[in-house]
Amino acid sequence: MATIGVDLGGTKTMAVLVEDGTVVSKAKKPTPPTGGPADVIDTIVRAVTKVDPDGRATAIGIGVPGPVIPGTGVLPAAPNLPGWDHDVPVGDLLSERLGRRPVAVDNDVNVGTLAEHRFGAGVGVDNLLGVFVGTGVGAGLVLDGRLRQGPHGLAGEIGHTFVAFEDLGSGGLGRGELEDYAGRRSLERRARRLADEGKPTILFDLADGGRLKSRIWAEATEAGDQLTIGLIDQAASALAAAIASAIVLIDLELVVLGGGMAERLGEAFRSRVEEELMERSFAGVITPVRTARMGDTGGAVGAALLVAEHH
Amino acid sequence: MATIGVDLGGTKTMAVLVEDGTVVSKAKKPTPPTGGPADVIDTIVRAVTKVDPDGRATAIGIGVPGPVIPGTGVLPAAPNLPGWDHDVPVGDLLSERLGRRPVAVDNDVNVGTLAEHRFGAGVGVDNLLGVFVGTGVGAGLVLDGRLRQGPHGLAGEIGHTFVAFEDLGSGGLGRGELEDYAGRRSLERRARRLADEGKPTILFDLADGGRLKSRIWAEATEAGDQLTIGLIDQAASALAAAIASAIVLIDLELVVLGGGMAERLGEAFRSRVEEELMERSFAGVITPVRTARMGDTGGAVGAALLVAEHH
Numbered sequence: 088m089a090t091i092g093v094d095l096g097g098t099k100t101m102a103v104l105v106e107d108g109t110v111v112s113k114a115k116k117p118t119p120p121t122g123g124p125a126d127v128i129d130t131i132v133r134a135v136t137k138v139d140p141d142g143r144a145t146a147i148g149i150g151v152p153g154p155v156i157p158g159t160g161v162l163p164a165a166p167n168l169p170g171w172d173h174d175v176p177v178g179d180l181l182s183e184r185l186g187r188r189p190v191a192v193d194n195d196v197n198v199g200t201l202a203e204h205r206f207g208a209g210v211g212v213d214n215l216l217g218v219f220v221g222t223g224v225g226a227g228l229v230l231d232g233r234l235r236q237g238p239h240g241l242a243g244e245i246g247h248t249f250v251a252f253e254d255l256g257s258g259g260l261g262r263g264e265l266e267d268y269a270g271r272r273s274l275e276r277r278a279r280r281l282a283d284e285g286k287p288t289i290l291f292d293l294a295d296g297g298r299l300k301s302r303i304w305a306e307a308t309e310a311g312d313q314l315t316i317g318l319i320d321q322a323a324s325a326l327a328a329a330i331a332s333a334i335v336l337i338d339l340e341l342v343v344l345g346g347g348m349a350e351r352l353g354e355a356f357r358s359r360v361e362e363e364l365m366e367r368s369f370a371g372v373i374t375p376v377r378t379a380r381m382g383d384t385g386g387a388v389g390a391a392l393l394v395a396e397h398h
Numbered sequence: 399m400a401t402i403g404v405d406l407g408g409t410k411t412m413a414v415l416v417e418d419g420t421v422v423s424k425a426k427k428p429t430p431p432t433g434g435p436a437d438v439i440d441t442i443v444r445a446v447t448k449v450d451p452d453g454r455a456t457a458i459g460i461g462v463p464g465p466v467i468p469g470t471g472v473l474p475a476a477p478n479l480p481g482w483d484h485d486v487p488v489g490d491l492l493s494e495r496l497g498r499r500p501v502a503v504d505n506d507v508n509v510g511t512l513a514e515h516r517f518g519a520g521v522g523v524d525n526l527l528g529v530f531v532g533t534g535v536g537a538g539l540v541l542d543g544r545l546r547q548g549p550h551g552l553a554g555e556i557g558h559t560f561v562a563f564e565d566l567g568s569g570g571l572g573r574g575e576l577e578d579y580a581g582r583r584s585l586e587r588r589a590r591r592l593a594d595e596g597k598p599t600i601l602f603d604l605a606d607g608g609r610l611k612s613r614i615w616a617e618a619t620e621a622g623d624q625l626t627i628g629l630i631d632q633a634a635s636a637l638a639a640a641i642a643s644a645i646v647l648i649d650l651e652l653v654v655l656g657g658g659m660a661e662r663l664g665e666a667f668r669s670r671v672e673e674e675l676m677e678r679s680f681a682g683v684i685t686p687v688r689t690a691r692m693g694d695t696g697g698a699v700g701a702a703l704l705v706a707e708h709h
Contacts, residue, residue, distance in 0.1 A: 154681065214549050228648070230541070237649020238525050239683050244646040247680045252561040252639030253632075262678070263639070321564075328563030328574070332640075333647055335555040337539070338548020367573070369558045370465065372550050 091135055092391025093149040094195065094384075095127070097167030102134035103384060104144060105391040108206070110384060112138040123170030128177070132184045148191045148393030150198035150386045151177060157240045160192040191393040193236065195386055196243060199379070200227025201234050201396065202389030203343045207380040212341040216333055217379070218245060219346035220326070221301075223270040230337070234396050245333060246270060250325045268325035271348050274318055275299045281314055288314035301351035308352065323356060327363030330376075335369045345379025354378075402446055403702025404460040405506065405695075406438070408478030413445035414695060415455060416702040419517070421695060423449040434481030439488075443495045459502045459704030461509035461697045462488060468551045471503040502704040504547065506697055507554060510690070511538025512545050512707060513700030514654045518691040523652040527644055528690070529556060530657035531637070532612075534581040541648070545707050556644060557581060561636045579636035582659050585629055586610045592625055599625040612662035619663065634667060638674030641687075646680045656690025665689075 089106040096118060104112040114137035119126040135147065153165040160178020165171040178190040200217030203209045209217070213232040219225050224246035228235040235242040251263035260276055261267025268274075278290050278299065289312050293303045307315035330342055342364070344357055361376040368374070381388060400417040407429060415423040425448035430437040446458065464476040471489020476482040489501040511528030514520045520528070524543040530536050535557035539546040546553040562574035571587055572578025579585075589601050589610065600623050604614045618626035641653055653675070655668055672687040679685070692699060 226647075230546070235541070235648070238651055239649055239681070241646060241681060241683065242649040244649075244680060247646045248643035249561060249639040249678065250563040252636050325563050328560040329643075332559035332643060335552060335558045336537075336644055337546070337648065338550055338553040338555075340549055367560065369555060370550070370552055372552065 089139070089144045090391045090394045091139055091144040091147045092198075092387040092389065092393070093131055093135065093147065094198070094386030094390060095131060095149060095151045095168075096195070096386070097152055100127075100130050100134050101384065101387045102131070102138045103387040103391060104138040105388060110388060113384060113387070114138045119169055121169050124168070124175045124180075127168055127171070128180050128184065131181060135185060142186055144188070146189045146191070146394040147181060147185060148193075148198070148390035149177065149181065150195040150390040150393075151192060152195050154194050154240045154244075155192050155236075157236045157238065160190060162192065189394070191390075191396070193234070193390075193393050194225075194240070196225035197227040197234055197236070198389030198393060199345065199381070199385045200229060200243070200343070200389070201392050202381045202385040203345070203379055204229045204234075205392055206388060207385065208343045208377040209341055214337075214339045215341040215343060216243075216245070216330065216337075216339050217343045217345065218326070218330060218349075219379075220269060220271075220322075220344070220348040221346040222272050224266045224326070224346075226333075228337070245329055248329050248332065250328045265325050265329040269322040271299065271301065271304070274304070274322060277318055278314065281318075286314050288312055290315055301347045304348065305351040305353070308355075319352065319356070320359070323359040324363055327360050327367060330360070331364055331367035331369075334364075334372070334374050339374060342374055342376045343379050344376050345381075345385070350379075400450070400455045401702045401705045402450055402455040402458045403509075403698040403700065403704070404442055404446065404458065405509070405697030405701055406442060406460060406462045406479075407506070407697070408463055411438075411441050411445050412695065412698045413442070413449045414698040414702060415449040416699060421699060424695060424698070425449045430480055432480050435479070435486045435491075438479055438482070439491050439495065442492060446496060453497060455499070457500045457502070457705040458492060458496060459504075459509070459701035460488065460492065461506040461701040461704075462503060463506050465505050465551045465555070466503050466547075468547045468549065471501060473503065500705070502701075502707070504545070504701075504704050505536075505551070507536035508538040508545055508547070509700030509704060510656065510692070510696050511540060511554070511654070511700070512703050513692045513696040514656070514690055515540045515545075516703055517699060518696065519654045519688040520652055525648075525650045526652040526654060527554075527556070527641065527648075527650050528654045528656065529637070529641060529660075530690075531580060531582075531633075531655070531659040532657040533583050535577045535637070535657075537644075539648070556640055559640050559643065561639045561643075576636050576640040580633040580640075582610065582612065582615070585615070585633060588629055589625065592629075597625050599623055601626055612658045615659065616662040616664070619666075630663065630667070631670070634670040635674055638671050638678060641671070642675055642678035642680075645675075645683070645685050650685060653685055653687045654690050655687050656692075656696070661690075
């Protein structure tokens with residue numbers, strides 16, 4: 088059986104054709120930076136048609152940048168997509184354009200976690216958390232071998248868990264949520280403020296007037312920039328606390344760590360998180376942290392798996 | 399069909415005979431304060447025999463004060479039970495003494511949550527968290543209508559989730575876990591230290607040399623004792639942060655709040671937690687907090703429900 092998986096991101100849209108667990112074809116298109124949902128849907132249809140021009144796939148799965156209303160295929164307001172300021176029935180719109188084949192929709196970190204569980208770092212482990220550190224921090228949950236969506240489609244929003252309930256550490260830069268410490272967006276704000284206060288750092292020189300991309304953070308860390316090292320250490324601590332909480336609350340066997348920021352910071356970052364997780368372990372249960380393995384196509388492959396997961 | 403449920407606590411052991419969802423008989427025995435597991439098993443057998451002298455029940459469920467190794471009926475070291483310093487196969491030992499009938503074993507907060515879900519404050523809600531505030535803080539999770547045990551039997555250990563990752567607020571009284579702020583044991587240590595530092599409080603006069611039981615905390619709060627009010631406020635904030643984190647991470651519809659401390663502090667405490675939860679809500683999802691309804695027999699009734707849950 089052949090199925091199509093689509094990863095709809097803020098900058099690119101990727102489609103894969105998966106047959107018997109193997110990617111047999113893939114296509115990448117830029118997501119339109121302006122316009123509205125209709126333009127985004129057009130782009131998806133073009134990517135799908137490119138990987139499967141003859142319409143062999145029996146169903147389509149798609150990962151989207153935001154929580155999806157369960158059972159509906161509706162993606163509400165998505166800040167990273169152009170003109171996406173209202174509920175859009177992605178599933179129905181795509182199904183109409185793709186010969187009325189069934190379309191399953193879920194959010195991008197959920198499908199990324201699903202891909203890691205079935206083909207990546209989480210194979211054989213039925214209770215795991217996939218944590219993706221990029222601009223923000225998101226996660227997906229596999230419990231007893233199944234992806235958890237939750238009644239509101241919000242399961243896995245670890246970036247919004249609280250790691251500082253009295254808000255003592257966030258210094259006005261948030262309300263004590265994990266994302267206030269560990270996402271690239273917040274890290275840049277923190278770095279900017281510290282630099283404005285006169286703390287020395289090479290971060291902004293490296294960025295040369297642009298945003299502090301993951302690559303910049305990795306370079307500054309390698310160069311021994313103390314401000315960067317301090318912020319990344321704090322990010323790892325906040326991540327470890329949030330993940331440790333998830334583990335004792337849900338009882339999990341494995342953490343898969345991915346996302347642009349985690350990938351760039353590499354093994355040093357992974358082992359730092361794992362070590363702190365060990366210090367925070369409960370009842371002697373040690374939970375390993377593995378690096379995500381699916382890379383660039385993880386989202387699309389996971390989306391192709393959604394078809395079986397949702398039906 | 400008749401089943402027996404047993405709630406094994408540190409001070410008392412309660413058994414109920416449940417027939418068609420109704421408690422038709424109950425018995426309470428003091429849990430032996432000294433001796434060892436054999437004495438505790440004897441007490442349980444006596445309580446069971448008292449509620450069901452003719453052996454009509456087809457199966458027995460039991461809630462125990464500690465996490466149980468899933469699928470085994472084994473309760474490892476339990477600090478609240480006499481001489482319980484090693485793995486004890488509670489399920490097998492009881493089954494041998496009770497005509498080899500099947501025995502299902504789970505921890506006390508899990509069975510308490512199950513009872514609230516089937517007969518109490520959580521009826522009709524399939525994704526809920528039962529939080530019990532007493533000496534410590536424990537919780538049970540019902541996901542998609544089923545009690546979650548988790549691969550290590552640890553699901554629901556909310557007391558050990560981290561609410562202060564940099565440990566800024568705990569002042570050396572713990573490592574930033576919810577239980578360091580919200581359990582009666584930690585609250586007493588905090589009150590003691592503040593009193594030793596010269597802060598005025600009526601707490602220790604009310605206790606008259608004894609422990610600070612839930613009743614004492616409620617009385618001091620009602621009397622307007624500022625130190626008490628401050629500590630209980632902090633406990634409510636820590637609880638709300640931990641619960642809010644659980645909600646965004648797992649996606650839940652309802653919180654059921656119970657346990658000796660929450661019951662004594664009453665509606666003021668419940669509404670304080672609910673209000674802070676609202677302030678910490680994500681994506682516009684409001685999660686109500688309801689007071690646990692099953693009272694004294696909740697644990698035993700929940701244990702009787704285990705039989706169906708585990709098989």
